Amino acid sequence: MTRPTLGWVGAGRAASGMARALAAHGWHIETVTSRSGESARMLAESVGARATADPAEVSGDLVILAVPDGAIAEAAARLAESPASWVGRAVVHTSGATEIAVLTPLAARGAQIGGLHPAYPFSSDRTLTPSLSGVTFAVEGDADPLRRWLTALVDSLEGRLLTLPPGARPVYHAALVFASNYTITLIGLAARLMESFGASPDAAKGALDSLVAGMVENVRREGAVAALPGPLARVDLGTLTAHMQALRQMNPDAARLYAELARATYPILRARGVSTDRLADIERALVED
Numbered sequence: 001m002t003r004p005t006l007g008w009v010g011a012g013r014a015a016s017g018m019a020r021a022l023a024a025h026g027w028h029i030e031t032v033t034s035r036s037g038e039s040a041r042m043l044a045e046s047v048g049a050r051a052t053a054d055p056a057e058v059s060g061d062l063v064i065l066a067v068p069d070g071a072i073a074e075a076a077a078r079l080a081e082s083p084a085s086w087v088g089r090a091v092v093h094t095s096g097a098t099e100i101a102v103l104t105p106l107a108a109r110g111a112q113i114g115g116l117h118p119a120y121p122f123s124s125d126r127t128l129t130p131s132l133s134g135v136t137f138a139v140e141g142d143a144d145p146l147r148r149w150l151t152a153l154v155d156s157l158e159g160r161l162l163t164l165p166p167g168a169r170p171v172y173h174a175a176l177v178f179a180s181n182y183t184i185t186l187i188g189l190a191a192r193l194m195e196s197f198g199a200s201p202d203a204a205k206g207a208l209d210s211l212v213a214g215m216v217e218n219v220r221r222e223g224a225v226a227a228l229p230g231p232l233a234r235v236d237l238g239t240l241t242a243h244m245q246a247l248r249q250m251n252p253d254a255a256r257l258y259a260e261l262a263r264a265t266y267p268i269l270r271a272r273g274v275s276t277d278r279l280a281d282i283e284r285a286l287v288e289d
């Protein structure tokens with residue numbers, strides 16, 4: 001297949017990481033545009049493209065909008081207002097949460113529209129070229145040739161393609177937020193609990209860093225069900241009771257969250273063979289004073 005040429009709108013974290021990785025794999029990027037212009041010039045220079053401030057000059061068979069979610073509609077409208085022809089071209093955005101319908105003004109001009117969301121946290125250092133090998137790209141857009149173009153793009157990066165059916169986007173993105181954002185929320189809470197008995201921030205961070213790194217490695221190797229350690233996995237009722245009593249005294253919100261997270265772990269415990277009776281024992285340990 002002849003590869004489509006690319007145009008980028010946005011030159012921030014996602015655009016820089018993706019465009020640099022694609023350029024390193026031989027993709028031809030024609031133009032880059034951004035809000036300020038300076039970031040577009042920097043990215044364009046590093047990937048052999050032309051920076052432009054004029055939406056009418058945004059070229060490329062496949063135009064990738066990597067602007068903040070709140071700016072996608074405006075950026076799409078500006079592109080759609082330009083006199084450039086969109087027939088035979090395609091436009092995707094890189095948002096996980098925003099519906100594809102936001103690109104409708106471009107579809108009305110003849111472009112095929114879709115989504116290409118990398119499930120990957122790009123660095124704030126825009127000069128890095130990340131390896132996106134193994135990264136999942138959630139793709140929406142069935143029309144041909146858009147679908148072939150996106151598949152070729154993901155394949156060339158050795159990424160994994162996940163097709164999003166219509167309507168799945170909010171649940172898909174919420175799942176990523178659970179796995180990524182809320183893991184960080186819990187690490188922050190754990191650090192504050194450690195500091196509450198006098199551990200320094202450095203000591204708390206040191207303890208949690210290697211714990212979390214080991215946990216992530218185990219989940220990667222064995223999957224979530226086999227990797228779960230701790231009092232729930234051991235059905236250690238005495239430890240669960242002690243945790244709940246201590247947390248209720250010093251931080252009732254943390255106690256409530258602890259119990260809810262334990263309950264959210266029941267499907268994993270069931271998959272490990274923990275019986276309904278033992279789950280009832282756990283439930284009692286969580287609620288008893």
Ligand SMILES: NC(=O)c1ccc[n+]([C@@H]2O[C@H](COP(=O)([O-])OP(=O)(O)OC[C@H]3O[C@@H](n4cnc5c(N)ncnc54)[C@H](OP(=O)(O)O)[C@@H]3O)[C@@H](O)[C@H]2O)c1
Pocket residue numbers: 009010011012013014015033034035036037038039040065066067068069071074075094095096097117118119120121122123
């Ligand atoms: N960051 C990630 O790890 C990540 C991962 C997956 C998906 N995404 C998605 O990628 C998209 C971009 O996120 P990001 O983190 O890369 O944001 P970002 O770092 O803030 O960069 C946004 C870029 O968009 C430009 N921009 C803002 N408004 C614009 C407009 N109206 N027209 C043209 N360009 C405009 C900005 O220009 P200036 O440079 O001039 O400010 C900047 O280059 C979002 O939809 C996000 O959900 C991000």
